[in-house]
Amino acid sequence: MSRLVTLTTDFGPTGPFVAVMHGVILSRAPELRIVDLTHDILVHWPAEAGFWLSRAFRYFPAGSVHVAVVDPGVGTGRDIIAVEHAGHVFLAPDNGLLGQLLEQAADAPVYRLDPDWQARQDWPAPSHTFHGRDIFAPLAADIASGRCRPADIGPRVSEVVPSLLEPPSVSGRELKGSIVSVDHFGNLISNIDAGLLEGFREPRVQAAGHSLPLKQTYGQVRPGDCLALINSFAVVEIACAEGSAAERLGLGRGAPVSIVEGRYV
Amino acid sequence: MSRLVTLTTDFGPTGPFVAVMHGVILSRAPELRIVDLTHDILVHWPAEAGFWLSRAFRYFPAGSVHVAVVDPGVGTGRDIIAVEHAGHVFLAPDNGLLGQLLEQAADAPVYRLDPDWQARQDWPAPSHTFHGRDIFAPLAADIASGRCRPADIGPRVSEVVPSLLEPPSVSGRELKGSIVSVDHFGNLISNIDAGLLEGFREPRVQAAGHSLPLKQTYGQVRPGDCLALINSFAVVEIACAEGSAAERLGLGRGAPVSIVEGRYV
Amino acid sequence: MSRLVTLTTDFGPTGPFVAVMHGVILSRAPELRIVDLTHDILVHWPAEAGFWLSRAFRYFPAGSVHVAVVDPGVGTGRDIIAVEHAGHVFLAPDNGLLGQLLEQAADAPVYRLDPDWQARQDWPAPSHTFHGRDIFAPLAADIASGRCRPADIGPRVSEVVPSLLEPPSVSGRELKGSIVSVDHFGNLISNIDAGLLEGFREPRVQAAGHSLPLKQTYGQVRPGDCLALINSFAVVEIACAEGSAAERLGLGRGAPVSIVEGRYV
Numbered sequence: 001m002s003r004l005v006t007l008t009t010d011f012g013p014t015g016p017f018v019a020v021m022h023g024v025i026l027s028r029a030p031e032l033r034i035v036d037l038t039h040d041i042l043v044h045w046p047a048e049a050g051f052w053l054s055r056a057f058r059y060f061p062a063g064s065v066h067v068a069v070v071d072p073g074v075g076t077g078r079d080i081i082a083v084e085h086a087g088h089v090f091l092a093p094d095n096g097l098l099g100q101l102l103e104q105a106a107d108a109p110v111y112r113l114d115p116d117w118q119a120r121q122d123w124p125a126p127s128h129t130f131h132g133r134d135i136f137a138p139l140a141a142d143i144a145s146g147r148c149r150p151a152d153i154g155p156r157v158s159e160v161v162p163s164l165l166e167p168p169s170v171s172g173r174e175l176k177g178s179i180v181s182v183d184h185f186g187n188l189i190s191n192i193d194a195g196l197l198e199g200f201r202e203p204r205v206q207a208a209g210h211s212l213p214l215k216q217t218y219g220q221v222r223p224g225d226c227l228a229l230i231n232s233f234a235v236v237e238i239a240c241a242e243g244s245a246a247e248r249l250g251l252g253r254g255a256p257v258s259i260v261e262g263r264y265v
Numbered sequence: 266m267s268r269l270v271t272l273t274t275d276f277g278p279t280g281p282f283v284a285v286m287h288g289v290i291l292s293r294a295p296e297l298r299i300v301d302l303t304h305d306i307l308v309h310w311p312a313e314a315g316f317w318l319s320r321a322f323r324y325f326p327a328g329s330v331h332v333a334v335v336d337p338g339v340g341t342g343r344d345i346i347a348v349e350h351a352g353h354v355f356l357a358p359d360n361g362l363l364g365q366l367l368e369q370a371a372d373a374p375v376y377r378l379d380p381d382w383q384a385r386q387d388w389p390a391p392s393h394t395f396h397g398r399d400i401f402a403p404l405a406a407d408i409a410s411g412r413c414r415p416a417d418i419g420p421r422v423s424e425v426v427p428s429l430l431e432p433p434s435v436s437g438r439e440l441k442g443s444i445v446s447v448d449h450f451g452n453l454i455s456n457i458d459a460g461l462l463e464g465f466r467e468p469r470v471q472a473a474g475h476s477l478p479l480k481q482t483y484g485q486v487r488p489g490d491c492l493a494l495i496n497s498f499a500v501v502e503i504a505c506a507e508g509s510a511a512e513r514l515g516l517g518r519g520a521p522v523s524i525v526e527g528r529y530v
Numbered sequence: 531m532s533r534l535v536t537l538t539t540d541f542g543p544t545g546p547f548v549a550v551m552h553g554v555i556l557s558r559a560p561e562l563r564i565v566d567l568t569h570d571i572l573v574h575w576p577a578e579a580g581f582w583l584s585r586a587f588r589y590f591p592a593g594s595v596h597v598a599v600v601d602p603g604v605g606t607g608r609d610i611i612a613v614e615h616a617g618h619v620f621l622a623p624d625n626g627l628l629g630q631l632l633e634q635a636a637d638a639p640v641y642r643l644d645p646d647w648q649a650r651q652d653w654p655a656p657s658h659t660f661h662g663r664d665i666f667a668p669l670a671a672d673i674a675s676g677r678c679r680p681a682d683i684g685p686r687v688s689e690v691v692p693s694l695l696e697p698p699s700v701s702g703r704e705l706k707g708s709i710v711s712v713d714h715f716g717n718l719i720s721n722i723d724a725g726l727l728e729g730f731r732e733p734r735v736q737a738a739g740h741s742l743p744l745k746q747t748y749g750q751v752r753p754g755d756c757l758a759l760i761n762s763f764a765v766v767e768i769a770c771a772e773g774s775a776a777e778r779l780g781l782g783r784g785a786p787v788s789i790v791e792g793r794y795v
Contacts (some may be wrong), residue, residue: 002560004556010449013449013543014303015317015454016302016303016317019300020299037545038549052546074482128497181544183542184540184542189545217659218602219605229658232660276714277713284536290563291565308715340746358595376608391763395761395762396760406551461610
C-alpha cells in the first residue's frame with residue numbers, strides 16, 4: 001500500500017468541508033498521507049472530476065486511494081462504487097463520475113458499497129448531506145490502511161451509470177469532442193486524446209468558428225495569438241500565448257471542439 | 266497527544282502567510298501534522314471562524330490543537346487565549362472568536378497568554394502585524410508537541426470577550442438566529458442548532474420574506490426550488506436544489522433567519 | 531536535510547497541476563514533507579514569486595528545497611537554475627524569478643541544469659508544457675532526499691537573467707520602488723526594504739497622489755484611513771485600517787511607490 005489518499009471535490013475553499021475529511025481519515029489512520037487533487041471542480045459536474053482523475057492518477061504511487069465527491073444526488077438512492085485499476089483504487093458516487101476512467105479500463109473490477117456491510121463498520125451514522133465526511137472518508141482510510149479491500153465492501157457489478165459527457169466520436173471526416181476543463185490560465189482542455197489524432201496528417205482544431213494549427217508549446221505563436229497543442233496530459237488543448245483562450249474565444253466547459261484534416265480545409 | 270494542528274484564518278490564498286505558519290510549526294516540531302481548516306473566513310469576521318471551529322473540531326483526533334487567527338486588532342492590546350475542551354486545545358485572539366465554543370462549553374478552562382511567559386520562550390521577537398506566524402504558530406507547535414500545556418502559558422481567566430454574533434434567542438413563538446456562513450454552493454448556514462427545534466411540531470424557516478419547509482436532503486425538492494434542512498453539522502441551513510440560495514434569496518453572512526411553528530403560519 | 535519541499539506557482543486552485551507535483555515528489559521520496567507556499571502568484575509574473583520566496587524562506591527549516599514555477603517560457607530554450615543560499619536550495623526557471631534573492635545573496639552559487647545530466651536520470655521524458663511536474667518535481671525530490679546536490683546537476687554559472695522588477699533606487703531625495711504583491715486584505719506590499727529607510731528622519735510614503743505617514747500597526751489610524759508601515763516581512767506596505775488599500779487607492783502590482791523625507795513635504 002502507498003498509504004496515500006487523494007481528494008477531489010467541488011467543495012471550493014469555503015468552510016471546513018475538505019478539512020473534516022482530512023480529520024476523519026487521520027483519526028482512523030494517522031499514518032496516511034493526503035493530497036488534495038483539486039476542490040475547484042465545476043459545481044455539480046462529475047465529468048470534470050472524472051476526467052482529471054483518469055488523467056492524473058498515474059502520477060501518484062501505486063496503491064493510492066483516490067476519492068472523488070461531486071455528488072448532487074447525496075442522500076438520495078444513488079450508489080457508491082469502488083474501482084480497481086492499475087494498482088490504484090477509486091471511490092466515487094455512481095453518477096458517471098468514473099465513466100471516463102472505465103472507458104480506458106473496461107475490465108477494471110467495480111464494486112458497489114453494500115449498505116449492510118457499511119452498517120457493520122464502526123463508522124458514525126451518516127448524515128443525509130455529507131457522505132464525503134461520513135462514508136467516503138472512513139472507507140478511504142480503511143482501504144488505504146489495509147483494513148479492507150474493495151472486494152470486501154459489496155458485490156462486483158457490471159453496470160454503472162455512464163459518464164454524462166459523451167466520449168469523442170467520429171462523424172464523417174470530423175472528430176468531435178468537448179471542452180472538459182479550463183485551467184487558471186484560461187487554457188481550454190478537451191477530452192480528445194492524442195491517440196485519436198493518429199489518422200490525421202495536418203490536424204486542425206476547430207472551436208467557436210476558429211481553426212487553429214497544432215503546435216508544440218505556448219511560445220510558438222506571437223503573444224495574444226491562439227493555438228492548439230497536445231498538452232501534458234495527452235489531450236488536445238486550446239491556448240492563447242500570454243493570454244486566456246477562454247476569454248478570447250468566449251468558450252468554457254461543455255463547449256464543442258472538433259478536429260479536421262487540414263488538407264481539406 | 267494527536268500531534269495534529271489545524272489552522273483557520275481569513276488570509277485567503279494569496280501570499281505566503283499561511284505557508285510560513287506551516288514553516289514555523291514544522292521548524293519547531295517536524296513530527297506534527299497540519300490541516301488547513303479553512304482560510305476563506307470572511308475578512309475580519311471572527312464569528313464565522315468560531316462557528317466552524319465549534320462545529321468541526323470533533324472530526325479531528327482528541328489532542329488536536331486548533332489555531333484560529335481572524336485578528337483585526339493584531340498589534341493592539343488585545344489578549345491571546347487558550348481554551349481546553351473535550352481533549353482539544355483552541356488558540357485565538359480574545360476578540361469573541363471562541364465565544365460560540367464557550368457557549369457550548371461553559372466550564373472549559375480558559376488561559377490568557379502572559380507576556381512575561383511569552384518573553385521567556387525561545388521565540389523570535391514578534392512583529393506588530395503577524396502574530397499568526399510569530400506567536401500562534403510557535404505556541405501551537407509547543408503545545409501540540411507536548412513542550413508546554415495551556416495551563417503553563419498564563420493565568421486562568423473567567424471573563425473573555427463575548428462573540429460579536431448574538432446566540433439564537435426566543436421572542437414570543439419565534440426563534441431568531443443569523444446566517445453565519447455561506448458555502449461554495451451558496452447554501453446559507455445558520456447558527457441555529459437542531460436541538461433548539463425540539464419544541465416545534467412543524468417548523469418553518471423564514472428568511473428574506475420566504476417561508477421554507479424543513480426537508481432531509483437537497484434532492485427532496487425540484488431543481489431550483491429552495492428548502493431548509495438540518496445540515497451535516499446539525500444546524501439549520503437554507504439551500505436551493507441545484508442552485509445557490511445565497512443568489513436566489515439575496516442573502517449572506519449576518520442576515521436574520523427565524524423559525525416559526527408551521528401550524529400558526 | 532530538512533526533507534521539506536515548498537512549492538510556489540501561478541497555477542491557481544484549478545485542475546490537478548499542483549497535486550501531481552505532490553504525487554511525483556512523494557512517488558520518488560515518500561518521506562518528504564511538502565508545503566504549498568502559494569499558488570496565487572499573478573499569472574506569468576515571476577517577480578512576485580521571487581519576492582515572496584526571498585522574504586519567506588527563512589521561516590522554513592534549513593535544508594528546505596524551494597521550487598518556484600512561474601514559467602511563461604516553458605518548452606522554449608530557457609534554462610533551469612538551482613541556487614544555494616543560507617542552507618536552503620532554490621529551483622526556478624532562469625527568467626529573473628530568483629533575481630531578488632540573488633540581490634540579497636550576491637555570492638550564492640548558482641548551477642544551471644545540464645540537459646545531458648537530466649537525460650541520464652530515471653525521470654520520464656518531459657512534456658513541452660509542464661516542467662513543474664516533469665523536471666522540477668523529480669529534481670526537488672532528489673535534492674531534498676539527498677540523492678543529489680545542486681552542484682551535481684550542471685555547471686556553476688555567473689550570469690543569470692536579472693529580475694524583471696527593478697530594485698529600489700534613489701533619485702535625488704526620493705527612494706523609488708514598486709508594489710510587488712497585494713494580499714487578501716488589499717494591503718499593497720512594496721519591494722522597499724526597511725533598511726533603506728534608515729537615512730530618513732520622518733519618512734512619508736507616496737503613492738497615487740497620496741502621502742502617508744509611517745505607523746506601526748493597522749489599529750493606529752481610524753477605520754477606513756490609510757497608512758504605511760513596515761510589515762512583518764520588513765518591507766514598506768500601504769494599508770487601510772479595516773479596508774482594502776488596493777481598492778481605495780486604485781493600485782495594484784507594478785505600481786510605483788516612493789519614500790520622501792517628511793520634513794521637506
